[in-house]
Amino acid sequence: MHIIRLITCFFVFYAANAQKKTDYVLTENLNKKYIERVGNQFTAQKVIKNISYDTLIKSGSKTRSKDYNVALLEVERAKEVISKIKKENSVLLSRNIELKKVKSNIVSFLNSNKDFDSKKQLLVEAQRISDKYNLNHSLYADNEINSKFKAKFFVLSKKSIELKIYLKRILSNINPELKEVKSLEIAEANLVKAETALKSTKKYIIRPGKKQIKTKMTYQVKSFVFKPELALVGNFSEIGSYYLKPELESENRLISVIEAEKKGLSAKDFQFGKTYVLIENVNDQKIYLVSSDYIDTIRLNQAALQEVSFKNN
DSSP: OHHHHHHHHHHHHHHHHHHHTOSEEEOHHHHHHHHHHHTTOOOEEEEEEEEEEEEEEOOOEEEEOHHHHHHHHHHHHHHHHHHHHHHHHHHHHHHHHHHHHHHHHHHHHHHOOSOHHHHHHHHHHHHHHHHHTTOOOOOOOOSSSSGGGHHHHHHHHHOHHHHHHHHHHHHHHOOOOOOOOOOOHHHHHHHHHHHHHHHTSOOEEEEOOOEEEEEEEEEEEEEEOSSHHHHSOEEEEEEEEEEEOSOTTOSOOEEEHHHHHHTTOOGGGSGGGOOEEEEEETTTOOEEEEEHHHHHHHHHHHHHHHHHHHHHO
16 A cells, blocks of 8 residues: 555656656755855856757659640550551451462462472462361361372372363452451551640649748856856756856857767867756756756755655655
């Protein structure tokens, strides 16, 4: 039960101080204890806060416009149509050439004075084309090609005159159905139209950068405090740890320990080679620069007082 009461007292104390943003409760009694330890070395300096504002403009963004994407898609579609027609025409041209070859090969075979074996390849090719396009012409036969006609063709191949009569009769009936290739005129006109529209379409949408106000806080050391043991009384919050620059005429003599460390500096690079602490009165917002030794002493004494308070409760 006693432990629960101690924990409850601690959280009540912490919550109360957190709400007031109080880090230290300074009293004349605590200050006197510090003076007893250090003698007349208890000093504090008044500090004023300077606030400056810098206007920063974040870089804008650039994105491709919706209209441009649509126009670009139309160009791509027009190109695809042309490509498709060209492929189809290529197939048609190949087909027409091969179909014409059936008749021309027969004519070449009939007009040739060479023996059958020397010119039979003309008929072989014509037969392959006929089979490819299902023309149902029997122009040649062997074990692999048009084999159902093999026996009859074997007899014909041995009789030159009868073979010629047979081929001439077939030749008169060969009228290949040649297909006309498609025109590219309309498709190419559509491409020109789409490309013209694309060129006249705004490609990007530029979004301007937003303004951002950056606050910069600096602290300027002023005069020493008369009787700091009386001035430093009340609730105070800690601003941070600082070094004191040696330039006496400089308005910005204070530099935070964090900033100094970022620059690769340490206490030895500053006046007296030690750190100071900025504290602010919670009620009147007056700011003072005190030694870190003073703050350490206050912390120890406050901790001792809190321990006594918890034990009494």
